[in-house]
Amino acid sequence: MMSPTGDLTGGGGGSCGDEPRPEGTDTNPAFSALLEDSAEDLYENAPCGYLSTLMDGTIAKINTTLLDWLGYRRAELVGCRRITDLLTVGGRMYYETHLAPMLAMHGEVGGVALELRGANGSRLPVLATSVVKTGPDGTAQLIRTTVFDATDRRAYEQELLRARRDAEDAREAADRERDRVQKLATTLQRSLLPPQLPRVPGMRIAAYYHPASADEVGGDFYDLFPLRGDAWGFFLGDVSGKGATAAAVTSLTRYTLRAAAVYDPDPIAVLDNLNTVLHHRYRRDEPRFCTVVYGSLTPTDTGFGLTLATGGHTPAVLIRADGATSLIEAPGGMLVGAFPTATFVTVEVQLLPGDSLLFYTDGLTEARTGGRERFSEEQLRHHIAALGPVDASTLIADLTDLLTAFGDGVDDDTALLALSIPPTEGPRP
Amino acid sequence: MGSMSVRDRNNVVVTGVDDGPTLLLAHGFGCDQNLWRLVAPELAREFRVVLFDHVGAGKSDLSAWTPERYSSLTGYAEDLVEICDELDLREVVLVGHSVSAMIAVLAVNQAPKRFAKLVLLTPSPRYIDDGDYRGGFSRADIDELLESLDSNYLGWSASMAPVIMGNPERPELGEELTDSFCRTDPVIARVFAQATFLSDNRADLPDVGVPTLVIQTAQDAIAPPGVGAFVHAQIPGSALVTLDAIGHCPQLSAPQATAAAIAAFARS
Numbered sequence: 230m231m232s233p234t235g236d237l238t239g240g241g242g243g244s245c246g247d248e249p250r251p252e253g254t255d256t257n258p259a260f261s262a263l264l265e266d267s268a269e270d271l272y273e274n275a276p277c278g279y280l281s282t283l284m285d286g287t288i289a290k291i292n293t294t295l296l297d298w299l300g301y302r303r304a305e306l307v308g309c310r311r312i313t314d315l316l317t318v319g320g321r322m323y324y325e326t327h328l329a330p331m332l333a334m335h336g337e338v339g340g341v342a343l344e345l346r347g348a349n350g351s352r353l354p355v356l357a358t359s360v361v362k363t364g365p366d367g368t369a370q371l372i373r374t375t376v377f378d379a380t381d382r383r384a385y386e387q388e389l390l391r392a393r394r395d396a397e398d399a400r401e402a403a404d405r406e407r408d409r410v411q412k413l414a415t416t417l418q419r420s421l422l423p424p425q426l427p428r429v430p431g432m433r434i435a436a437y438y439h440p441a442s443a444d445e446v447g448g449d450f451y452d453l454f455p456l457r458g459d460a461w462g463f464f465l466g467d468v469s470g471k472g473a474t475a476a477a478v479t480s481l482t483r484y485t486l487r488a489a490a491v492y493d494p495d496p497i498a499v500l501d502n503l504n505t506v507l508h509h510r511y512r513r514d515e516p517r518f519c520t521v522v523y524g525s526l527t528p529t530d531t532g533f534g535l536t537l538a539t540g541g542h543t544p545a546v547l548i549r550a551d552g553a554t555s556l557i558e559a560p561g562g563m564l565v566g567a568f569p570t571a572t573f574v575t576v577e578v579q580l581l582p583g584d585s586l587l588f589y590t591d592g593l594t595e596a597r598t599g600g601r602e603r604f605s606e607e608q609l610r611h612h613i614a615a616l617g618p619v620d621a622s623t624l625i626a627d628l629t630d631l632l633t634a635f636g637d638g639v640d641d642d643t644a645l646l647a648l649s650i651p652p653t654e655g656p657r658p
Numbered sequence: 659m660g661s662m663s664v665r666d667r668n669n670v671v672v673t674g675v676d677d678g679p680t681l682l683l684a685h686g687f688g689c690d691q692n693l694w695r696l697v698a699p700e701l702a703r704e705f706r707v708v709l710f711d712h713v714g715a716g717k718s719d720l721s722a723w724t725p726e727r728y729s730s731l732t733g734y735a736e737d738l739v740e741i742c743d744e745l746d747l748r749e750v751v752l753v754g755h756s757v758s759a760m761i762a763v764l765a766v767n768q769a770p771k772r773f774a775k776l777v778l779l780t781p782s783p784r785y786i787d788d789g790d791y792r793g794g795f796s797r798a799d800i801d802e803l804l805e806s807l808d809s810n811y812l813g814w815s816a817s818m819a820p821v822i823m824g825n826p827e828r829p830e831l832g833e834e835l836t837d838s839f840c841r842t843d844p845v846i847a848r849v850f851a852q853a854t855f856l857s858d859n860r861a862d863l864p865d866v867g868v869p870t871l872v873i874q875t876a877q878d879a880i881a882p883p884g885v886g887a888f889v890h891a892q893i894p895g896s897a898l899v900t901l902d903a904i905g906h907c908p909q910l911s912a913p914q915a916t917a918a919a920i921a922a923f924a925r926s
Binding site: 284285313317318320321323325326329334344 | 693800
């Protein structure tokens, strides 16, 4: 039993002086009377529940507070019911598998969340703390438990858990949506690029497309296709902007170029037609334009004759059979679609055995290398010059590796298209 | 793929007499090998005592836990056999407590050659009542238990709250947990509880082909005496001991009597 005055020693309000007071005395009888400081009352009407159980769980003592909470009469519990009878099934299981072992091993357990069952079946969420009282010989005699009403805390926890579940659901939904968007972007992207390039007799062709983002469709494009006779047309370009709107422009550009080339394969005529279509389509909206190279290839006795028209696009790199490199530009070519009329010029190139030609978009030449430096057309030319004579697939494989090495430095889509004429057999003159 | 050692995976601890008969002690749901703390020293005087933590419990390798393997008792039984294989334990007296009693039954039926005897401590082959069979719980009871585990409102929420809430600002809470007795990861506990309390291993009992001792307590809220009697009746030639002890964990509430019963049977 606790000492009847222990809790109040030295606690007299208004007289908390330095004077030591004999044990068990109180200098303020009015204060003392107000507190009704009997141990009995402190126990029975404490603001928390008290429960004493024998080691087999039989309820030996319970205070009025807890009886009131649970709606039991003392006689219904003391000496005849066990603590597990007051617990939910889960609580009983937990008591047997966790609490009883912990009490046996440690002699105490604190802050355990449980649900008590009231006489009418109602549930009372509580936080319980138990200690084992041992006898003089050290054997466990009974378990004392304090019980605090945790209804509010439980409601709060429930809210936290619900909020957490909602957050998890939202994250999963966002992940699913992202997957869906990526799948859509990939499908759309694929539809804007040729599934595979045709085989052109006497020429090797390789291409690579590097999307800067899995979430967005890029605006770069290329294609190579047969024209009348044994001639071939090809193009590579870059539409302004990104995403769905850019994809729509890309689509329009691709099909306009293909159709225009069938109608009149002259490269300047092809770009003129594209300019008219783009400008007409987008003049009332936000202006849309593109840079593009268009070329037509005609087989010759020794290789291919190439007529190239450029609309504001980066120069191509020509690698001759001896490894010499040069930039192929058609100066004066304007952006396509930006103005009602645009001027384009052509340039003629003879492709001979062992020669290669690279077309690319500025995702490659504007990639950041290492720090803030950007790769440049000059550096690209040096890089290619160091390779020596190469064929189309070797060149594309090398540049694919280069893009991979740039990693995050490539912040724009990149399209690469390479053409090469196989070297002739035997020693060359 | 390199496989981790079973010894590490299950935090296997070997104590006792090197050349003594081997006792392999398997802890039940909710705790770890600490549960044998009061009986292991006694048994170690005469036997080689092998302790371990089920994957997901105690100091086992949590990374080895997958819901696929550990959503049924078979996965745990396979682990038991793997422990015997890796340590090359023979003539093992296998002691399974609580749900590990049924895990032990499955292990013995899986690899009968490894095991000499079987001790089932407060076993239950089926917690849910079924026709005339009285497991002690209704399906609704068990559903409620699993639901309360789901919502984490049982006692473990108190100790597990920091983990559940993932509170990086208060790492000391996590540390305290690491040291605590019988710690349980809530996700693992839920899957283990489902495997435990929904399993029905009654049909496995008649297949047990090694001498078996069933130990129950006079009063057990999880595996009532009638269930122990059922297990005894179903395993051919088994013996039944009812300890004058309370609760589901006699190795804690009556360690001497429990150790004595295990030792006497292992020795016989």
